[in-house]
Amino acid sequence: MNFELLVLGTGSATPVLEHNPSAYLLTIENEHFLIDCGEGTQFRLLEHKVRTYRIRHIFISHLHGDHYFGLIGLLSSWNLNQRKDDLTIYAPKELAEILTIQFKYSHTFLHFKINFVETDTTAANVILDNSLLSVETIPLIHRINCCGFLFKTKESKRKLLADKLPENFPIPYIKQLKEGFDVEDALTGKVYKNEDYTAEGAPPKSFAYCSDTAYNEAIIPQLQQVNTIFHEATFLETELKRAIQTNHSTAQQAATIALKANARQLIIGHYSSRYKTLENHLSEAKAVFENTQLAQEGLTFKL
Ligand SMILES: [Zn+2]
Ligand SMILES: [Zn+2]
Known part of the structure; x- marks a missing residue:
């Protein structure tokens, strides 16, 4: 089963030239699932020649701008390009209000339907369930309402x-x-x-996206045995105090979550702009959880 993650943006709130803000494209078979949509995401999708009509589901973790400021641009471009396919957006409920106002004052009349599914960021709820996969929210701890997403494919036929x-x-x-x-x-x-x-058919696969969040052991039971965890690693342990103040995590903390959840693979990202290189993130995480990879723009991970 084709199950892969294309990294579109690994930065955090402060813009830097080396990184784009958060955005990831999960592909399962022929379906694309866009996870977060930081500023400029539509250009990254163009750059990687993604057939965007295959994106029918967009997941927004929270309403800090580095996770959704690219959405209005992407949706407006789809409208210009006469998109007809329905789209479902899973996000905190205020996003529907924000987009509606943006469409209203730009006189944008959509040719396609958007279904909004409000995420409850305080509980693990199934928000999508079809013959291909299920998606659950992962309650995270951050400065505003925020949840991650756990994608699990269904058992394949023989x-x-x-x-x-x-x-x-x-x-x-x-x-x-x-x-x-x-x-x-x-x-x-x-x-x-x-x-x-x-x-036997292909075994089910799973991917958990955890960003943005403080170190939170409460998510470990839900993440048990997940194949791949993406966990934010905004900081290094040297900035632990800053991580705690801002409800973010360090590379070591991300690795500890992966270790305690018995994950197979960890991908880290959402790097603070203060770091010019990422070697220290990688070595700090690997010291706790060996199978760690750095998310970097343009990389595709086979999950
Ligand atoms: Zn962020
Ligand atoms: Zn945030």
Whole structure:
């Protein structure tokens, strides 16, 4: 199953030339899910030739500008380009009001429908559930209401071993085999045992996005065994005091969350503008959780 993360922006609130503000594109099969939409995100999507009509769901963690100031630009451009497909935006409820006012005073009349799903940032709730995946909110601790998002794919159907099937095997029987049933041929009475003709499907995969947040052990039970965690690492331990004051985390704290959650992989990002290089973030996190990667603009992670 195709499950990957394209990094569009890893910066934090203060603009710097080296980083774009927060934005990540999660792709599952052919569906794109945009997570946060900092200023300029539409240019990064253009740069990476993302087929944006495949973005039908946008998740906004919170209403600090570095996580959503790119949204009005992106939506307005989609409107100019005659987008027709419905869009669902998952965000704190005030975002609907903000966008409505922006559309009102720019006389923007949308050609496509936006459904707003209000996130409750105080509880873990399922906000999307379909045949491909489910998405839950992750309550985070920050200066304003903020939640992360936990994406979990569904169990795949069994994989057909096509070369083991007899020639001209009826198509309806193939469907039954993929769904895990044995098949009895109505004409001959021969039984085709499922285990002889199929193999296990791909295991479910999961990705947790945790930004912005203070160090918060309360999220660990929800994140148990998650394949990949993205966790903000705005600061290094040398600025722990600043991290506590601003409800952000250090690289060491991000790694501690990944370790305690028994995650397979950690990706860190949301770097403070004060750091000119990121080696110290990486070494500080790796000292606690070895399988740590640095989010950097343009990188794609196979999850
Ligand atoms: Zn931020
Ligand atoms: Zn913030």
